[in-house]
Amino acid sequence: MRRACITGGAGFIGSNLADRLVADGVEVVVVDDFRTGRRAFLDQLAGNALFRLVEGDVLDEAVLKDAFGGCDWVFHLQANADVRHGLEHPLLDLEQNTVATARVLDAARRSGVKNVLFSSTGSVYGEPEVFPTPENAPFPLQTSLYGASKLAGEGLISAFSIGFSLTAVVCRFVSILGERYTHGHVIDFFRALRTDPTEITVLGDGRQEKSYLYVQDCVEAMLTAAAHHEDRGGTHVYNLGTDETIVVDDSLALICATLGCSPKVRHTGGTRGWTGDSPLIRLDTSKIRALGWSPQLSIAEAVRRTVEWLGDNEAIWQAPAGGAP
Amino acid sequence: MRRACITGGAGFIGSNLADRLVADGVEVVVVDDFRTGRRAFLDQLAGNALFRLVEGDVLDEAVLKDAFGGCDWVFHLQANADVRHGLEHPLLDLEQNTVATARVLDAARRSGVKNVLFSSTGSVYGEPEVFPTPENAPFPLQTSLYGASKLAGEGLISAFSIGFSLTAVVCRFVSILGERYTHGHVIDFFRALRTDPTEITVLGDGRQEKSYLYVQDCVEAMLTAAAHHEDRGGTHVYNLGTDETIVVDDSLALICATLGCSPKVRHTGGTRGWTGDSPLIRLDTSKIRALGWSPQLSIAEAVRRTVEWLGDNEAIWQAPAGGAP
Numbered sequence: 067m068r069r070a071c072i073t074g075g076a077g078f079i080g081s082n083l084a085d086r087l088v089a090d091g092v093e094v095v096v097v098d099d100f101r102t103g104r105r106a107f108l109d110q111l112a113g114n115a116l117f118r119l120v121e122g123d124v125l126d127e128a129v130l131k132d133a134f135g136g137c138d139w140v141f142h143l144q145a146n147a148d149v150r151h152g153l154e155h156p157l158l159d160l161e162q163n164t165v166a167t168a169r170v171l172d173a174a175r176r177s178g179v180k181n182v183l184f185s186s187t188g189s190v191y192g193e194p195e196v197f198p199t200p201e202n203a204p205f206p207l208q209t210s211l212y213g214a215s216k217l218a219g220e221g222l223i224s225a226f227s228i229g230f231s232l233t234a235v236v237c238r239f240v241s242i243l244g245e246r247y248t249h250g251h252v253i254d255f256f257r258a259l260r261t262d263p264t265e266i267t268v269l270g271d272g273r274q275e276k277s278y279l280y281v282q283d284c285v286e287a288m289l290t291a292a293a294h295h296e297d298r299g300g301t302h303v304y305n306l307g308t309d310e311t312i313v314v315d316d317s318l319a320l321i322c323a324t325l326g327c328s329p330k331v332r333h334t335g336g337t338r339g340w341t342g343d344s345p346l347i348r349l350d351t352s353k354i355r356a357l358g359w360s361p362q363l364s365i366a367e368a369v370r371r372t373v374e375w376l377g378d379n380e381a382i383w384q385a386p387a388g389g390a391p
Numbered sequence: 392m393r394r395a396c397i398t399g400g401a402g403f404i405g406s407n408l409a410d411r412l413v414a415d416g417v418e419v420v421v422v423d424d425f426r427t428g429r430r431a432f433l434d435q436l437a438g439n440a441l442f443r444l445v446e447g448d449v450l451d452e453a454v455l456k457d458a459f460g461g462c463d464w465v466f467h468l469q470a471n472a473d474v475r476h477g478l479e480h481p482l483l484d485l486e487q488n489t490v491a492t493a494r495v496l497d498a499a500r501r502s503g504v505k506n507v508l509f510s511s512t513g514s515v516y517g518e519p520e521v522f523p524t525p526e527n528a529p530f531p532l533q534t535s536l537y538g539a540s541k542l543a544g545e546g547l548i549s550a551f552s553i554g555f556s557l558t559a560v561v562c563r564f565v566s567i568l569g570e571r572y573t574h575g576h577v578i579d580f581f582r583a584l585r586t587d588p589t590e591i592t593v594l595g596d597g598r599q600e601k602s603y604l605y606v607q608d609c610v611e612a613m614l615t616a617a618a619h620h621e622d623r624g625g626t627h628v629y630n631l632g633t634d635e636t637i638v639v640d641d642s643l644a645l646i647c648a649t650l651g652c653s654p655k656v657r658h659t660g661g662t663r664g665w666t667g668d669s670p671l672i673r674l675d676t677s678k679i680r681a682l683g684w685s686p687q688l689s690i691a692e693a694v695r696r697t698v699e700w701l702g703d704n705e706a707i708w709q710a711p712a713g714g715a716p
Contacts, residue, residue, distance in 0.1 A: 152550070152554070153554040153555070156493070156496075156497050156500075156551070156554070157493055157494075157497060160489070160490065160493045160547070164485070164489060164543060165485065165490065168481070168482055168485045169482075171481075172481050172482060175481075192549070201530065202529040202530050203529070203530050204527040204528070204529065204530070205526065205527050205528050205529070205530055205531065206530065207549045207626050207628075208545075208546040208547075208549040208550045209549070209550065209553050210550055210553075210554075211547070211550045211551075211554065213546070213550065214543070214546030214547050214549065214550040215546075217542065217543065217546040218489060218539070218542065218543030218546055218547075220533075221533040221538070221539030221540075221542040221543055222485070222533075222536070222539050222543075224517075224532045224533040224534070224539065225477070225533045225534065225535055225536045225538065225539040225667065226481070226536075228534050228535075228666060228667055229477070229478040229481070229535075229536065229666055229667060230478070301532050303532075341553060341554055342550065342553055342554060
């Protein structure tokens with residue numbers, strides 16, 4: 067890997083990946099339109115000769131052409147990552163995730179990029195029948211527009227791989243935690259408890275069982291898979307997660323312990339937090355582990371670090387997305 | 392079923408379905424832009440009080456609103472069905488199949504349609520590991536942009552079903568043959584043999600093993616699944632095909648026998664007719680058979696009828712798509 071473009075490179079996972087690649091001596095081109103990405107997440111890279119920012123939308127062909135030139139890898143991390151509110155704007159995931167992925171793939175092959183990594187999601191398993199869920203689980207039904215949009219992206223990258231001899235790596239993430247986390251249940255709980263530490267509302271019955279992965283472990287896993295398959299063709303799908311799970315109530319308890327509060331907890335009821343929420347996510351990660359990777363942090367430690375980062379960086383995550391140019 | 396809209400209702404399968412529904416006393420609204428659909432396929436319905444044509448593109452919201460009003464079913468059959476040439480225009484399947492399906496689903500729920508049937512394809516199994524391939528086969532990798540675009544459509548209908556309480560029926564078709572067939576290997580061979588009955592070129596090694604289904608059997612299967620699930624919610628996936636297969640060379644031999652010619656056959660070689668072609672398609676149809684359906688025609692009979700129809704209707708299928716308004 068000599069030069070890599072990261073779409074969504076000013077986001078949570080993308081900016082951590084950018085830091086790591088630059089530290090490894092890889093030239094990094096970040097594409098971001100700062101709709102949800104944050105300029106502050108790239109501050110440490112400003113002026114570094116290995117780093118270049120292309121500001122713009124991945125739906126803009128000229129932006130991608132500028133960014134992809136000379137790259138041997140594209141890490142396509144840009145996405146609408148808002149799983150929960152898909153039904154309020156039913157065509158948004160399609161545009162931001164599916165159509166955007168098609169445009170990225172088409173631009174990649176036109177620019178001669180030979181390797182693409184796509185950030186998919188464990189949500190593509192819908193409500194699986196097999197736990198822990200392996201990559202070749204039975205053909206699933208989609209339960210959310212987010213999952214459907216990522217499934218579509220997976221199909222596209224696989225077909226492009228065969229049609230245009232790209233090497234494709236598909237990573238199905240569980241929820242990611244850690245430094246620069248700006249979106250999800252930990253920040254929702256954190257915000258609510260900052261406003262009122264005496265009581266809190268949990269969507270569903272609090273027994274939804276989820277898996278989380280620390281962002282540096284996620285970055286290491288992506289790079290492990292990328293290094294293994296580079297320039298060797300084919301489509302390679304990996305679940306990325308820990309083998310642990312945690313229920314929402316226990317995650318809340320960890321957050322409260324870190325913040326030092328003891329709120330009264332109210333549950334809205336039902337086994338799902340929202341329509342399309344999956345009550346149990348536990349992925350089989352033996353395939354990525356077989357490449358020599360294993361996570362360094364437990365879920366509990368990842369939650370603790372996330373809460374500490376949120377406490378130390380309120381100026382960043384409370385500012386509007388993007389921030390001053 | 393009181394009123395059904397058929398997108399792509401002037402096409403091969405759509406117009407056969409329209410005839411059948413009108414014969415059954417169902418009000419039918421056909422949406423077609425006549426890009427590949429043919430006016431001649433609707434001639435027999437003109438003036439029938441049960442029939443209405445809405446001419447326009449399924450990407451046009453106003454067209455769908457007009458067409459879907461008062462319908463209890465939408466049969467979404469409109470598609471770019473050109474599997475083979477996907478790589479020549481890599482974003483066309485996305486637009487015509489995936490984005491179009493999202494728009495149809497969104498318009499359906501806005502119009503209060505409660506039941507949607509989606510025409511998917513056995514191509515979503517890519518190159519399966521299990522034969523005959525059941526609906527819950529291992530999570531497949533896509534091998535064609537066509538398959539990827541239909542997989543995306545399946546994901547969308549399933550997510551819409553859960554999010555908006557639609558009843559969704561997904562039919563994964565093998566190739567369909569019969570009256571009004573205008574696209575695929577039988578017509579390609581037919582045309583070539585009309586031009587030169589002394590020799591013919593077969594893509595691949597001629598041993599690709601495929602399954603075909605007669606169009607009236609396909610219509611009957613769709614209506615069997617629709618009747619079974621109507622208004623009962625959920626997403627229900629069915630393979631539609633015969634339990635037989637036929638290799639391409641044998642299919643060619645049947646066509647030659649029907650036409651009375653004996654060409655010299657040349658093979659281009661390789662196990663696939665084109666990039667993304669599947670060398671073996673054999674679907675497990677026990678799920679749709681369990682509803683009481685079974686195909687009435689063999690593949691050989693379906694090929695013979697198709698060739699006879701092509702011979703009797705050259706004026707129709709040799710005219711430009713659409714034809715005079």
